[in-house]
Amino acid sequence: MSEIILENLLSPVVLFFILGIIAAIFKSDLKFPDGLSEGLSIYLLIAIGIKGGIELSHYSIESVVAPILGALFLGIIIPFITIFILKVIKLDLKNSIGLAATYGSVSIVTYGAAISFLEKNGTAYEGFMNALVVLMESPAILVSILLLKVIENKKIMPVMSSQNIGFVPNSVNLIDKEVIKESLFGKSILLLLGSLMIGLVLGERAVPMVKPLFMDLYNSVLILFLLNMGLIAGQRISEVKKHGFKLLLFGLITPLLFGFIGIAVGNVVGLSLGGTTLMGVLAGSASYIAAPAALKTSVPDANPSIYLGLSLGVTFPFNLIIGIPVYYEIAKLIQ
Numbered sequence: 001m002s003e004i005i006l007e008n009l010l011s012p013v014v015l016f017f018i019l020g021i022i023a024a025i026f027k028s029d030l031k032f033p034d035g036l037s038e039g040l041s042i043y044l045l046i047a048i049g050i051k052g053g054i055e056l057s058h059y060s061i062e063s064v065v066a067p068i069l070g071a072l073f074l075g076i077i078i079p080f081i082t083i084f085i086l087k088v089i090k091l092d093l094k095n096s097i098g099l100a101a102t103y104g105s106v107s108i109v110t111y112g113a114a115i116s117f118l119e120k121n122g123t124a125y126e127g128f129m130n131a132l133v134v135l136m137e138s139p140a141i142l143v144s145i146l147l148l149k150v151i152e153n154k155k156i157m158p159v160m161s162s163q164n165i166g167f168v169p170n171s172v173n174l175i176d177k178e179v180i181k182e183s184l185f186g187k188s189i190l191l192l193l194g195s196l197m198i199g200l201v202l203g204e205r206a207v208p209m210v211k212p213l214f215m216d217l218y219n220s221v222l223i224l225f226l227l228n229m230g231l232i233a234g235q236r237i238s239e240v241k242k243h244g245f246k247l248l249l250f251g252l253i254t255p256l257l258f259g260f261i262g263i264a265v266g267n268v269v270g271l272s273l274g275g276t277t278l279m280g281v282l283a284g285s286a287s288y289i290a291a292p293a294a295l296k297t298s299v300p301d302a303n304p305s306i307y308l309g310l311s312l313g314v315t316f317p318f319n320l321i322i323g324i325p326v327y328y329e330i331a332k333l334i335q
Contacts, residue, residue: 011120013113014320016223020230021237021317032228040225041289044112045191047214047221048130053199054206055127064128066269067279071132074265074283075139078258079104083147085254089246097148098295098302102311103254104140105287106133108192109229110319112222114281117324118274125274134192136282141294148299189290229316236305236313243306251314259284259327267334276335280327285319286311 023030032040056064079100086096111133118125199206207215240248262283266276288311295302 011116012223013116013219013226017226017230017233017317017320020227020232021234022230024231024234025237030231032231037228040221040228042187042191043214043221044108044218044225045187046195047218048108048112048133049192049195050199050206050210050214052128052130052133053196053201054203054210055199056131056196057200057203059126059128064131067126067128067132067266067271067275068135070265070269070279071135071282072139074258074262074279075104075136076143078261078283079140079144079147081258081261082254083144085250089250091247093148093151094299094301095303095306097144097299098304098307099250099310100147101141101144101295101299102288102291102307103258103286103315104144105138105291106136106282107285107287107311107316107319108133108289109222109225110285110316110324111278111281112218113226113320114278114324114327116219116222117328118277121328123274123277123328125272125278129271129275129278131196132279133282134189134196137189137192137287137290141291145294145298187289226320229312233312233317236309240305240309240313243309247306247310248314251310252318255284255286255315255319255323256326259323260330263327263331263334266331273328273331273335276331277324277328280331281319281324284323284327286315288312288316 020030022028082100082103083096086099091099115125199210240251259280263276263280265283266279271279288308291311292304292308295307296304
């Protein structure tokens with residue numbers, strides 16, 4: 001495994017990410033213009049979405065039902081596990097919800113780096129995995145905010161009997177429209193879902209037009225984006241230190257826990273080695289685009305330096321350097 005980790009560490013995408021961290025630590029004047037940073041983000045979202053749509057057009061609905069259910073299961077269960085862990089750590093409710101939404105959602109760029117890793121190792125994966133990225137973006141955000149509303153307003157009553165243990169809502173208006181709008185129609189999900197549908201409808205007819213920009217140049221653009229992410233991550237590391245060693249451990253250990261759960265689910269639903277690895281990567285990653293955007297409006301009291309600091313300053317580099325090859329090796333052992 002050490003050879004795979006070293007090989008991944010010496011890949012261009014990781015080295016440019018590390019270069020960005022070094023530049024931030026030593027306070028270099030290197031800086032990406034806001035417009036370029038936004039443009040690179042939009043490019044990656046469209047590229048992943050449209051490639052996923054084209055690949056998805058090759059599969060029947062029956063062949064993707066089980067993986068889709070597995071992805072939705074992960075998006076729902078991970079926030080509950082996160083909140084339980086943070087309750088043990090004794091983190092306050094608002095910040096626990098912020099981390100539950102962040103770690104339950106996914107990192108598009110981590111997924112993109114994992115694809116590059118698999119392609120470099122010659123490992124095939126199901127094309128519809130790109131579609132699962134879209135499906136795993138929103139559920140965790142909605143579930144986390146629903147939990148916050150439920151706990152804060154005490155709008156549920158426990159129901160316990162010999163046949164049923166659960167909760168009965170007293171009100172169906174637990175989440176306001178702005179939260180739903182941000183979770184389903186925010187930039188990342190809109191672009192991913194929209195480009196996915198375009199690729200699905202057009203299929204192979206879209207390839208001649210999209211291949212030169214969105215396929216051939218993908219890895220090169222990813223390098224630029226990760227250089228910028230390295231700059232941002234380097235600036236966030238100090239913020240994580242302010243909140244204690246326990247949170248630092250959370251940002252390092254939970255990706256492995258969630259990644260293992262994702263790999264187990266991928267194996268159960270019948271994915272290949274590459275697909276199972278990607279399911280683990282998605283489960284073990286943390287969002288720093290969709291979730292923070294939703295949290296900013298729906299949970300304003302949650303501290304961004306905690307959920308963004310951990311996701312971008314700790315978990316993202318951990319997954320990029322160590323996590324991806326570890327998930328790959330675990331997937332090989334399980335399969």
